[in-house]
Amino acid sequence: MDEMERLIVDLSSSDKEVRLKAAFFLSRYDDPRAIEPLIATLNDLSEEVRLYAIDALGQIHDPRAVQALLAALHASDDGIRIHAAWRLGTNGSPHAVEALINALNNPDADEGSHAAAALGYTRNIRAVEPLIASLNNPNHSMRFSAASALGQLGDARAFEPLIAILGNDPDELVRSRAAEASGKIDGARAVSWLITALGDQSNYVRESAAETLGEIGDIRAVEPLIIILNDSDERVRERTARALGRIGNSLAIEPLIATLSDPVWQVRWEAVKALSKIGSQRTVRSLIEVLHDANFVLRVSAAQALGKIGDEQALPELERMVREDQEIPAKAAWQAVEAIRQRIGNK
Numbered sequence: 001m002d003e004m005e006r007l008i009v010d011l012s013s014s015d016k017e018v019r020l021k022a023a024f025f026l027s028r029y030d031d032p033r034a035i036e037p038l039i040a041t042l043n044d045l046s047e048e049v050r051l052y053a054i055d056a057l058g059q060i061h062d063p064r065a066v067q068a069l070l071a072a073l074h075a076s077d078d079g080i081r082i083h084a085a086w087r088l089g090t091n092g093s094p095h096a097v098e099a100l101i102n103a104l105n106n107p108d109a110d111e112g113s114h115a116a117a118a119l120g121y122t123r124n125i126r127a128v129e130p131l132i133a134s135l136n137n138p139n140h141s142m143r144f145s146a147a148s149a150l151g152q153l154g155d156a157r158a159f160e161p162l163i164a165i166l167g168n169d170p171d172e173l174v175r176s177r178a179a180e181a182s183g184k185i186d187g188a189r190a191v192s193w194l195i196t197a198l199g200d201q202s203n204y205v206r207e208s209a210a211e212t213l214g215e216i217g218d219i220r221a222v223e224p225l226i227i228i229l230n231d232s233d234e235r236v237r238e239r240t241a242r243a244l245g246r247i248g249n250s251l252a253i254e255p256l257i258a259t260l261s262d263p264v265w266q267v268r269w270e271a272v273k274a275l276s277k278i279g280s281q282r283t284v285r286s287l288i289e290v291l292h293d294a295n296f297v298l299r300v301s302a303a304q305a306l307g308k309i310g311d312e313q314a315l316p317e318l319e320r321m322v323r324e325d326q327e328i329p330a331k332a333a334w335q336a337v338e339a340i341r342q343r344i345g346n347k
């Protein structure tokens with residue numbers, strides 16, 4: 001009995017750990033002998049064993065393994081469906097790509113949306129046109145997954161269709177994903193559309209537009225982002241502060257300083273980190289005030305920012321933190337003091 005045969009026998013063991021190890025080690029092989037036993041294992045009582053069986057099937061470049069993974073898209077467990085879609089996308093065989101493209105037209109919306117998501121992992125340009133067509137599917141889950149996959153594929157043909165649904169799709173989550181995907185495909189071209197999306201009625205779309213503009217890093221977005229630092233939604237304010245830090249333009253300094261008084265600590269934290277990235281001496285006094293914030297995460301971040309900027313006027317308050325604050329903030333303050341003293345000594 002060779003190792004493959006032994007592992008196949010172990011898939012039927014009454015011991016879960018033995019079945020688990022067998023499924024795990026079968027993922028090292030592309031051997032059609034394992035297909036039927038692995039398909040049977042997809043009914044195992046243990047979700048962990050089923051997940052490893054999906055991994056093993058995903059390594060086999062045989063149409064039967066692909067069909068088994070397609071069938072797993074109907075599993076009752078969402079984790080199994082998602083894992084099967086990922087494995088189909090990374091299978092790498094032409095059988096998998098063809099099967100996933102065909103599944104886009106399946107009347108079962110769940111299978112179609114998982115197939116669309118899986119096509120994003122294939123990196124195969126054959127999927128681009130079918131996915132663009134799926135942006136017009138009446139099911140919002142299909143449109144969402146298609147937009148996600150097109151962003152992953154990064155093909156320029158998808159840019160205009162994604163911009164169209166960014167402005168017109170009735171579902172806010174689809175518009176949100178279109179914002180992210182268009183930025184991945186062509187950031188420079190997407191900037192003006194994403195700036196417009198900052199005014200979308202949906203906080204999800206504004207959030208995604210702000211995040212994507214920060215990743216693109218175009219200074220054209222600075223002033224529009226500053227405007228929505230006062231957005232009514234805290235996650236939009238949080239992502240906007242982060243975006244301004246990524247862009248790193250000095251125009252954002254005063255608005256970010258004002259954001260240090262935001263009632264939500266996560267927003268204040270992103271503002272501190274953004275000011276640290278910009279690294280201007282103009283931020284020192286405000287960051288010193290943050291050393292008294294009730295949230296120790298902010299005190300740590302402010303100390304780190306002050307150490308990076310290296311202005312000696314921060315030393316008295318940092319030294320106070322070393323003496324009086326909790327262990328983690330005190331350590332951050334001590335490191336900042338050392339960084340500032342080293343900088344002074346090097347002048």
